[in-house]
Amino acid sequence: MVKISNLNKKYSENIGNFDINLTIPDGKVYGIIGPNGAGKSTMIRQILGFIRPDSGEIIINEVNPVTNSKKLMEFTGYVSGEVSLYNNMTGIKYLKLVHGLKKDADWDFVELLLKHFDINANQKIKKMSKGMKQKIALICATMNKPKFLVLDEPTSGLDPIMQEQFNDLIRKLQKDYGTTVLICSHIFEEVAKLxxxxxxxxxxxxxxxxxxxxxxxxxxxxxxxxxxxxxSVL
Ligand SMILES: Nc1ncnc2c1ncn2[C@@H]1O[C@H](COP(=O)(O)OP(=O)(O)OP(=O)(O)O)[C@@H](O)[C@H]1O
Incomplete structure (x- = not known):
C-alpha cells in the first residue's frame, strides 16, 4: 500500500506540494492529473526518495523512501517522459546491464516484452526513435515485475499502437503480479482506461x-x- 500523509515541500508561495494526503491500495492503478507546473513531478520525486519533504510522511509497502530508498528501489520501477539511457550501447546490451543490476529481474520476461513491443533492440540506443527508447525504458522498469510502478508522463507523444501496447503491459502487471501503479498523465484517455x-x-x-x-x-x-x-485573454 502507498500512504502519503500531510506531505509538504515548499519551493515558494503556492509552488511545491502542500498538505497532500493520498492512499493507493495494493494492486490499484491511481492517476494524477494537473496542468503544467501543478506539482505532480515534485510529488513523484518525493515518493521515490529523490527529494526530501519539508514535512509529512510517505510509506510504500512499509518502506520510507527518505530513510530507505535502496530498499524502495528493490521493488519499484520508474519511467519518466524524458528517458535518458546510455546512448552508445545497443538496446540489448543496456537491457542486460540493467538485468544484472536489478534484484529479481526476469530475462524471459524481457524477451516477452521485446516481442510484445515488437522492438529490434540490437541497434544502438542513439539511433533509436523516441518511442523505441520509451519502450526500452519501460522494459527496464518492469523486468522484475515490480510491486510498485511510478510513471511520469510515460507515453507523451507516442503513437496509438504504442499506447495500446503500454496499456496492455500495465494491465498484465496489475492482473498477474498485483503491481500498484501511480501514473501522472495529460492523456485523459489513458487515465480513464487504466x-x-x-x-x-x-x-x-x-x-x-x-x-x-x-x-x-x-x-x-x-x-x-x-x-x-x-x-481566455485573447
Ligand atoms: N528544484 C526546484 N526549485 C524551485 N522550484 C521548483 C523546483 N522544481 C520544481 N519547481 C517548481 O515547482 C512547480 C511544480 O513543478 P513540477 O515539475 O512538480 O510540476 P508538474 O506538475 O510536474 O508540471 P509538468 O506537467 O509541466 O511536468 C513549478 O512551478 C516548478 O517551477
Missing part, C-alpha cells in the same frame, strides 16, 4: 479525488474543465 482512481492537483494541492467510472473519459474531461478552465 486507473480506478484519479486525483487532481492544482497549485501543489490535491484538490479532488474520485473513482473512475466505466466511461471515465467524459467524467475526467468535465471535472478538468470545471477545476482548471481560465477565461
Amino acid at each position: 486507473c480506478s482512481q484519479v486525483g487532481f492537483i492544482k497549485d501543489g494541492r490535491l484538490i479532488e479525488e474520485f473513482e473512475v467510472e466505466k466511461n471515465g473519459i467524459d467524467q475526467i474531461n468535465e471535472r478538468f474543465k470545471k477545476l482548471y478552465t481560465k477565461e
